[in-house]
Amino acid sequence: MTWKLAAAVVALAPLAITPAAAATGQSCKSFTEAEVKERFDRWNASLASGSADAVTLWYTPDAKVHLALKDKPAADQKALRAFYEGAMIKGVKVELKDRKITLGCNTATDQGRLVYRVGNETVTADYRKVYENRDGVFLLKEHTSTRVQ
Numbered sequence: 001m002t003w004k005l006a007a008a009v010v011a012l013a014p015l016a017i018t019p020a021a022a023a024t025g026q027s028c029k030s031f032t033e034a035e036v037k038e039r040f041d042r043w044n045a046s047l048a049s050g051s052a053d054a055v056t057l058w059y060t061p062d063a064k065v066h067l068a069l070k071d072k073p074a075a076d077q078k079a080l081r082a083f084y085e086g087a088m089i090k091g092v093k094v095e096l097k098d099r100k101i102t103l104g105c106n107t108a109t110d111q112g113r114l115v116y117r118v119g120n121e122t123v124t125a126d127y128r129k130v131y132e133n134r135d136g137v138f139l140l141k142e143h144t145s146t147r148v149q
Contacts, residue, residue: 029133031108036101039131039138040110044094052084059140060132068125068145069116090119097124106133107141113148124148 031039039058046054056077059065065080066073069087074080084092099112111128130142 028105029136030103030105031131031133031138033101033103035138036103036108036110036131040096040099040129043140044096047084047088047092047094050088052081052088055084055088056081059143060134063140063143065140065143066145067143068123068147069118087118091117093117107131108138114145116145 132141
């Protein structure tokens with residue numbers, strides 16, 4: 001390999017499609033920390049709206065969801081909607097305590113601690129939300145929370 005060709009390969013390396021992007025057939029798109037924070041706030045506003053449909057729109061159809069307030073994971077969108085519909089009746093509210101955001105190619109992870117208030121019950125939980133780029137829109141692919149004792 002000539003030095004000119006080697007220099008061209010090194011110069012173009014940052015523009016290469018990553019394995020994650022190649023698997024989805026799309027170029028690498030990054031979320032910013034501000035966008036992750038805004039997404040959380042908008043998800044939380046959907047909870048406050050009282051509309052289970054508004055909340056479930058933030059999730060991919062194949063999202064894996066297991067929340068501290070629920071005994072079993074939601075296996076599909078119908079189960080997820082039913083969970084949020086029940087939570088809405090009780091008046092769920094979420095208060096963020098702390099977080100760490102990790103950005104990647106077509107993904108972003110938001111994790112930390114929050115407090116759920118559902119009716120008269122208060123639950124402190126560690127949470128993890130994984131966003132995935134789906135046709136240019138970052139949606140929740142995974143959402144878990146675990147009660148903190």
